[in-house]
Amino acid sequence: MSDTITISLNEFRALMRKAFEGIYAHGHDFNALSDHVMWLEYHGLNGLDLFLKSCAGLEDWQNPVLSQNESGDLTIDGQGQCILALTDIICDVAVDQALKTQMSIVHISNILNPEVIVSGLSRCRVYGLSGTAWWPGGEDWGHIAVQESDSQTPYLCRISLPDRFVGYDKTTLILAKDLSDIEKRFPEWFAFREGHTVPANEINKTYLNHLDNGFVLSQAKYKLLNKLADRILVEATEESRRGAGA
């Protein structure tokens, strides 16, 4: 038996939905959550690994805390959780604010797996917004993702942190009608791009490859995913068989 299995994207989608449903029942928007994992995976950003590593923690949901300073910046304390289950509601408040005030700046602290924010960022174009997110990688380097409103997918860069941000440990999400407004306000982030850029068309190619050839994962991960998805299943009894018309 092969160590790997090839599944379609729809199977992956269905498994993820069921896994999230198994974790949260109807306590979260499980369709949207699974879309984030798949988006990351489709675009070469290891969403499945991230999910499988985080799923134990996901069950222990804590309400994040939202506050706003005098200049209008939003601050979110993620309560030490993986950002996966928070991404949608964080992006929602960011979009809301950007649509009202032209630009929203959200500082997110105390979270795990900040890279998930790229998936949330990619949705801002639906609202005619552009945006950027950056998050730390090491002491003096980090990542930046940039989504333009007229582009299908964002591009990613590894960056050297601007001097005044060395040691910065927050993830920042900024949305605006016009990307140039963000660049003007935070020029240092855009000036420090270096190597390892993943352009949008490369990200899209990964998706098409999965679509044509299926998505390959290890049998071990497949089993684990199925085990999580199976939590939504109800034990079969004679009475339950009658519930199917038997």
Add this chain to the structure above:
Amino acid sequence: MQSQGAVSSVPQASASMAPHRSIDEVMKLERLGTLYPYPLSFMRCLVRRLMTENWSIHRIKFDLDENGFGEAVYEINSGERIFNFVVFSHYLSPEERSDRVIAEKWDMTATLCAGDLTEARLNRLRANVPLQEAGRVDPECIVLTRANKSGRNFNYVVDCLANGNQPDLSVIAKVGYLFRTTAVYGSGKFGMADWEKVCLRYPELARPFMAEMLACFLIRDFSVELTDWVAAQKNPKAIRLSDEIKRYFGIGNATGLGMAPYLINHPKLISNWIHVRELALDRICRLPTIEPGALQAFYEIAHKAIQHLDEIETDNIDQNALNETARRETSSVLEHLKHNPPGNWSEIILYAATQCECETQELINAILLEVHKDLVLALEEEFGSDETYVLQPNMTLQTLIKLIEEKYDWALAEDYSGEHCLDTFWYRSEEKMEPRLGRRSKEPGSEKEMFLGIGWKVKCLYDKLADQEDPSLSVARFLFAHPKFRYITRRVQTMAQSPCGEIRANLLDADVLPIQLLRCKLSFFGVGKFDPKSRLWVRNTMFQGAPLISDIGSEFRDDWFFPIKPQV
């Protein structure tokens, strides 16, 4: 994300609904459960396409033993590319034959696939297709399906042919098919090609359920050819089934609860399906006069429909009563028209709306849609819909409350207070994930129920919104504190633009009739001859009366609806 039929979007406008009834009336479950197939039903679209585009379909392998067990391969040339339909015919003992999803063996299994059929690939298909859900197929497979022989018809027809006789129509009419499908899987199940891939790589199949319907059409051909084959093996002097009788055989189908969640989980798509149908009716209603030829066509099709209903045999008392009502009332409508010639079609529709039951009203509508097929077919490209449900995070709670009051008044009007009102829960069983219904008050498992009680969820959201102190708060801020309402909120906001998507019913009521959901979806497939076996599953017949593969290339009239016994 997109789903079946996501080809293009049709403008959603409540103004273009048929003038004689409201959206709320159209979307009542009781009415949806009376819909009949019409010219844009997916089987009809498929057959029209095969015939008018002159697809070429050939059996390139028919390697069966004297009992009909073995392999067959059909080659389908769409003009753009070649597909194959690979069939495995197996021995199945009578005690193993079951229509249930939980069955593990079948008389035949098959896959419709693109790509080359190398020996290595055939070997993989041999090893996996017969296993169905327990197997894995490759990303160039598009449909995976299976079917069982009709216990009543198959051996009877074989014996007749082997003895040199055509089968008695009155015997075969009771069932109407030789094989019955029990599942038709597509859209990426078990490693197959995703719907998005079908749209991208095999655009000729990128219409709602077209690949699945094509697979059923090919099973039908296999069933009649297999019958001829087995009869010939029994007796070299056996005769072949006449083409008239072959056309009269459809392919049976058994549909259970598995089909129901689809209608609830794809409301934008369903909205388009219903909207296109209503738009077609609207166009007919707006015709200022009735041409004499059209009135004559109406009479002819109505008489055919009455005969069709008269020939249906089912043990289900309720279905028999519905068929009888539709027959009797349609005759009355015809009688009325004789004495009161209508000025336009609206008059007939209004007459039916006031004088006839829902079942008959929808039959009359289906007849009119056949009479004015030209107006209907112009809408064929409008079936798709992208299935994104976008949250509007900057909407105020006040606006959301108003939206619910306006667009989901049916959900708010429902009484959820009685014990029976929420007693049903829908869930997936550990047995092949089969969807089932449970009684909340009696059975365990309700904590794992599926998200199908949309009306109730909307009511819960509405109540929560009403509790908020600041109605000017944005939806985003509300959902930040209450993420469990995020899905239902974006659904409400999205579906407010698509009036026909939500079925006006409390699917959690103890007395819910899932069979009405099944019939609604099946009517869009083009299925007829409903034979309910309980409130949870139904047998039906597909492609009865349709042209045969050998008819492709001949004159095509697209008149195989309301199939009746052939004159032999």
